[in-house]
Amino acid sequence: MANMISRERLRRRLPALWYGTWLLRTVFVFVFIAAGAAVVAAPPPAPTGLTAKDHGWDKGTAVDLVWEYPGEAALDGGFFLISYAMDLEDDFRIAGQTLGYETVYTVNGLTPGVDYYFKVVAVNSALEESEAVVSEPVAGRLQWVDGSRIWFLITVMIFCGSVVYFIRHARKGRPLKVRKIAGLEAVDEAVGRATEMGRSVIFVPGIQDMNDIQTIAGINVLSRVAQIAAENSASLEVPTTRSLVMTTARETVQSAFLRAGRPEAYDENKINYITDEQFGYVAYLQGQMVREKPAACFYMGAFFAEALILAETGNSVGAIQVAGTAMPAQLPFFVASCDYTLIGEEFFAASAYLTGSPEELGSLKGQDVGKVLVAIGIVLGVVFATLASITGPEGLNLESYHFFQGFVDYLQGTVLH
Amino acid sequence: MYTFLKNLDRRWIFLLMFLAVAIPILFELQFPEHPTGLAQAVFDEIEALQPGDPVLLAFDYDPASEGELGPMATTFTYHCAKKGLKMYFMALWPVGAQMIDDNIAKVIKADFPELEYGKDYVNLGYKSGYEGVIKVIVTNLRGLYTTDSYGTSIDSIPMMEGVTDIRQMKLLVNVSAGYPGTTEWVQYAITPFSKDLRMVAGCTGITAPLLYPYIPNQLPGLLGAIKGAAEYEQLVMDAYGGEKVDQKYMKARQRMGPQLIAHLLIIGLIIVANILFFMEKRKGVVR
């Protein structure tokens, strides 16, 4: 079809060339036939065994096609042209093409529940088309739920259910225990020191936007730091890399000052957007740290390469530094250069720890249920994989091997899909 | 000496590091590379493709990490061009588009002038929205990309004909300096559509340890930092470079020289620091 379209275009644009080549071709073919040549650039053999099947677990708009091709090398440099129609009498609409060695294709954009015929044509490098092979009529079926993700759905429901359950549990006043986190205990001390020294406190909420959960966790800690700063009359500065983080930080700090009973001390000019550019931000902060020599620096959020540069600069000006991040790659740098570091989960637990609110504590407990689920999965997987390797395939018992290996395959292929 | 080292001004360390990096660069110190499994896997994934196969090259890095990631991006582009693959470039970092321009100018326009823009390669450019972009284009490329990086409508670009989503790509090649990058591609493109998509990646040294857990199922091959780039560069140049390799295809291997001396310096510094620590311990300064 594509071939035909381009010929059509050629005929319209360059009629002389078109008719010239047409004449030449006809003469050539005539001469060849007259000479009784055995081989006239023959069209490629047709594909065979075309099967069409509904593409599983989708909204019914896709159908998978598989076919076979007898002359593998014959289609070198050529392609298969795939088209479809609702009726055999209709014009077939082109769906796409695959390269000569590929004999599978998924047709998209169909109407669910409607029968379609699919046609595959082999086209060789000389753009000669084979006979077409046409499939039986097939309709795409609408699936209400993506079945391949059902296990994930179950896991999500158990996890979310347990978080919600423990939040309700905690709201009823049942006590929940959290272990002591040294880094958070140090918040008061660091802000207190800044007040004594008459220097400022810098809070860096990471370099990501509000869509990063780490930034949200950082803002949670900021709320606490701001409250202590307000109570101690310490100067708090929050430079940000995203304007949305700036507006959020402003609201957080303002309400923390209100909570501390000092709304008049709040100054929004100390919470600013600097730049989205990572190293421009670093340059600004380094300059500020070296000039102002803050007494305390907090790094709470998502950090990348700037982590070490900031923490080392803070260290060189003698600030007390507390960091918290869930970026495993940056943790070693913070551990090396800061006085306290909240590692991964501790960081997310910070708001629960600092506020002590039942909702927050309950969600921590819910996380533990998630961990138990993961642990069960790991233990089962390891045990069954080990048993499978002991029993077979050339081992003790082929039947048990199939059972164990089957379980491992199910776990890997279906549950963890 | 003890007192000098104990109160060592950090600027002395900075000076040593400067020399450790500058001297090998000036003397063009270079060593042979012995490719490890992961670099080989990246090479094999691209080797396995056939001419004309569509490949998405997502360059998610910026000038800051260019020193570390530029050479591998260059080699990826060279390898894909040599293989005759159809290259679709895109970026999730604002300046990623410039990184793509650089590579197109340096590799394709300079060494593959026969390749035609729009037919053999296209620069879709940068889109804001972090992983949101991946989530959309994995099922609906045209929902976000209506033009290429230069404002040309994608409907008038021949190689975009019939391309509705990135699952049609035979391979996804990602060069990533952080967020959004390889992790997001794995989470939002590869994991939900593991049957339709394959991916190899190159990343900075600092993010490499975080990507190992995705190997080999979600990520069959990974180039970690300049070392991984040097190994891959060696593989590609051994296979396609010919007798005389252009300087720009030796950048990764050239940068291994300064890396060696800098690493040795850090080891030396740690040893000195620990000797001081034990001397202090003996004197009872620290417990």
Added chain:
Amino acid sequence: MKRNIPLLITAFSGLVLILAYFIPMTQSWGEVAAIWFDILASIAFILGGGNLIKLHARKMALRQAGWAYSAITLLAFALTLFIGLSKIGVSPNLQFPDMAWSGHYRESGAPFWWIYEYAFKPLTATTFSMLAFYIASAAFRAFRAKNLEAILLLGTAFIILLGRTFAGIILTSWLPDSLAGLRIENLTVEIMRVVNTAGSRAIMIGIALGVASTSLKVLLGVDRSYLGSGEE
């Protein structure tokens, strides 16, 4: 009201994204939500630019310490924005030779490209390379064999540092093939592949659960910190 509407929007768009993942029919809803986010993310640039001007103009007006830097920042900002938007020195697109603005702002050789190539690129690369210096000084200060864990960490660090360079290959290339696994470059790969991956996975699982539970709290409106504070 000021709080309830954002809470509703959050809960609704979160729910849509979750549904879109599990219900094929709603897949396009998720795409719409993601496109909306992209639009909002782009608008944030305007908010940021406005604040940038305000912050630095204020510094200059009050003659605060370092106000000259603010002047340079504002000048650079205005200049880059002007050159980029007005496409100075950009030749028109070949398809539309009569339209001066049809060219691309990043065109090689144009003033905007020049700013990028000769100011932005070297400046960011310089700041990034400062890491090398800080890593050396941090290693000198913090890496001490204080206890068994620290000694293990030190040993691993040495192996990785050597294994990522040619030094590793030279040092242990004499080992026979039967002991090839003990060669430093192979040890490096194994440490990264086995030990590091095991540790990373554990940390990642913990973090993923933390992210999931925090996200759930945000969707349910339990955590409202992103709206400013926990209180109404």
